[in-house]
Amino acid sequence: MGNGDHSTTSQTKDRTHSDRQPGRLATVAFIWLLVTVLAEITVAAIEWQPFAASREATISDDAFNLLMVLATPVFTFVIVVGGYALLRDRHRGDDADGPPIRTSRAFIATWLVVTTVLSVVVIITPGFTGLDELRAEPEADLVIDVRAERWSWAYRYADSGVETQGNLMLPINRRVLFRISSTDVIHSFWIPAFRIKKDAVPGQITTTMVTPRKLGSFDNQEEMRVQCAELCGVGHARMFTGVTVVEQDEFDAWLAAAGG
Amino acid sequence: MTTTETLPMEHTTSRLQINRIGLWLFFFSETMLFAGILVTRFTLLGTEVHEEVSQTIGLIITAILLASSYTAFRAEHAAHRGDREETTRYLSMTLGLGAVFVAGVAFEWAEAFSAFPPGTEFGTVFFTMTGIHAFHVITGLIFLALLWNNSRQGRYDADAWPVEAGVKYWHFVDVVWVFFYPALYLL
């Protein structure tokens, strides 16, 4: 394999290769379509997310599922095109080099257009649209002050002044505003079943809103928990409490019993 | 490597130019550090300046540092001309002015400790900015002292690059102060 030592054989080979190009392209396109359809069906059949119990969870899960639909053809494209070349174009004993193809205007142009369009699409939806949806409905029915401390959560229902620790009680279908603060280091207020997360930063009050849509509690759904999601020291892993979503009247009764 | 004579590598770029490019890239990198410090300062303090910061000392040490840049400039030119005596003289002037600057900062620190200690918002920014800058000034002074001593003994008669590098570093520290001075005292 000396430098530049290439005979005409490789050139004739190039020609045969180029002649076969349309056929190859059609084959690859067909395989790609087939694989993509199969993959999309598989992706659609799998339930990716755990228990979803809030309006916000639907927005987040829809965004995830849409991105899965969009990412699948990209993934299969690279795998099929690369895989096809890896199988068909492997070295077969002769010392010839491949055809000196340095560029292809059509391929590069298509690539540029497709990747740019895909990026912009992803930015607009689910990106911007999802964010707008999350920020819609800014009116809260219930305000709860959350205080994070190493390593526990404390809640204060702002209207009634009820303070609790441990389990977080919420009424179903009411818009809840959390005002989150921390007394020591950074924590993060995360409820997996609700798909909401906001850091508790000392010296600052952060907010996040949620509308619970399903009844449930930590006893039957592990995702119904307030979990600290930002490393805060030794007790970080165990810094979680349950979340219980109940009907409004049941919530009122609980609040009254708790001293509201 | 037995029979053929080894030729030195040819480069299209001279050693002097390679050194200069490297030095400027170093300044570029350091600029990022000081830019980061300035951004930190504005993030924490907004556009406020503490009232008790001494305008007089600020103006005096700024003037001294600027003046030292002029003497450093003269030293570099003398070195390029091969004028050992003048190089040494201007280097010693720069050293003196630099030392006065450091003394001024030290004096100011002593005052500032009671007015706004590091445990306060402004003190945090003030001591950090002047401290990091003073650290650079002191390293600059160490370089200048070495240059002065070597220049005195005629080691730079043939090659003025070390003087040029040391003086450029000194100018760079001055440029930093050009931005730090208004950020700390004026606004």
Next chain:
Amino acid sequence: MTEIAAKAVERSPGVTAIVSLAVLTAVEFVVSSADISGSLAMLTVIALVKAAVILSAFMHLRNVLREEG
């Protein structure tokens, strides 16, 4: 050209630079103590000009692109 004349030629850009730096610093000081609106923008511009003076006159920024000098 005599040596003294050569020194004068060499000195003059340095003198111009240090004088303009002094003037600009004085302007800065006046601007800040006069307490006028827009002083932040003015101080920024002045600082940039001062930096440019040092970079070009004292540090010979252009020489990094040239072979000799």
Next chain:
Amino acid sequence: MTIVRGVVAGAVGYVLGAALIMAIRAASGAAAWEVESVTAGAWLFALTGWLLGVGVWRYWARPWFGRPADTYTTTGWRRYFDFDTDHKVIGVQYLITFLTMFFMAGLFAMLMRYELMGVGEDILNSDQYNSIMSLHGTMMVFVAVAATVGAFGNYVLPIMIGADDMAYPKLNALSFWLVPPVLVALTASFLLGGYDTGWTGYAPLSVKNDVGGLFFNLAFFSLGLSSIVGALNIIVTVITMRARGMTWFRLPIFVWSIFVTAILSLIFTQFVGLAMLLVILDRTAGTVFFDPASGGQPLLYQNVFWFYSHPAVYIMILPAFGITLEMVSHFSRKPLFAYRWAVGGLLGIMGMSSVVWAHHMFTSGMAEALRKPFLASTELISIPTGFIFLSALGTLWLGRIRYTVPMLFALGVLFNFLIGGLTGVFLADVPVDIQLQDTYFVVAHFHYVILGGGIFALFGAIYYWFPKMTGRMMNNRLGKVHFWWMMVGFNATFLPMFILGLQGMNRRIADYTPGLESANRAVSMGGFFLGTSFVIFLANFIWSWVKGPPAPDNPWGARTLEWQIPSPPPHENFEIPPIVLADPYGYGEPGSVHADLGGNGRSESLEEGVQA
């Protein structure tokens, strides 16, 4: 001997520094002894002392004081333990040092996976787990940042551009000798009880923890110094030391990738240095940058830190792109497809890397209005990244692909990074990121990028350049076994982690809710499988270095300059400065020659042709 001198001088510096700080403290009326401020000050002096002792004084600084520098006489294996200025020696020093760090951090990972096999605390308590996890993260980040650039950026890059050494050989040695103190600081931190902040060291937690945390800050700071010095050297080398005729668009893509990486490193490493410095000041000097009670801002740390640490991800992955494309071209025996687009991709990533950092902070409480711009910029950076795949696919297409071990690793990088990159698109989407931030989905994502991309490429590079560095071949069959074992183990470990993250397992925890146990057990099994693959590598690496069959000059038939000279290369690399005539990817092009090395007398016309 050198190391002994360095240690002694370092110790002297430490004592001097400690004495100085204590004197200053006493003079200002405080108690003389306070462990953190004394340690931090002493560290600076110890670092200086170590560098002077290890060779800076003897070979470099003596002329500043009017004395002649020592002449360098070390020969043989001792050179690797001395302040050697040969870029090839330094490359090997980097490689071995960071491989050692990699295996240490890998053992920590095994411990973590053992602990996570079941619910509850089994062998590690939360405190120990946090320390092990933090050290694993920190060391692996250091390896990913510095190993490839340090080892191959030093060993191969100067030869590839036709130079006899780096632009500043002594500075190059200095940048390597800044690394051992990093290891010392990390070890000290481990012995002093570790730290519990992860590699990100978020304030205010990092201000409040024990003295081990201080050593983490000092280690990161020292590595930053080393990175900046090394990056500066690489940039100047590529700008000024290229052989005649080596124009910018004839540079091998690997050189481009290291060059762009070095620029990122030169610009952004200052910010992590600043972040560490501010934490150190808060710990030792009583400043209040991150203490909200006195007007500080905790989020400031995250902004400064991620302003470096997101570009740092590109510092880790760009060399991997370079290595991958290099191998894809040489082993497909085809010109690198869309070379200029690939270079454009590298430059595009560089240009955009400074405007995406806040996507690490979507849930941090930063201003809501910033979410959209950072979402958009982060999704857009996928476009230049895509050029790398464009180039790789175009090169493979119709090639004559040879499945050598380095080629397998390059293909592994493409597969793994495809998954890592696509999941990055998910994480850039704010509604999805709110849920997945700080979960195992993120852990899986960055392991696909850094381990699946960066470290796979590092191993590919080792297999590829081992014959050049040692003059011996590595065992091919063992190499293939290692690749497949590592590839299967890697995917078996980290694919299930995506699921774990989706199911709601947050990162950096020693214990979790019972529903996550089965998936965690699967991940651990995969992890142990992945871990054992490195035993094969180590055996092959060591055995081949000692007893491997001698390597020919150009075992891969590649066209870049380093393969046109003997294995291992002579001290000055080239007998005569080469003249470069075309880019190194002219496979299949009749009469194409990359460079004239002048062996049989160079013709006059060639000399003139270069001018054009």
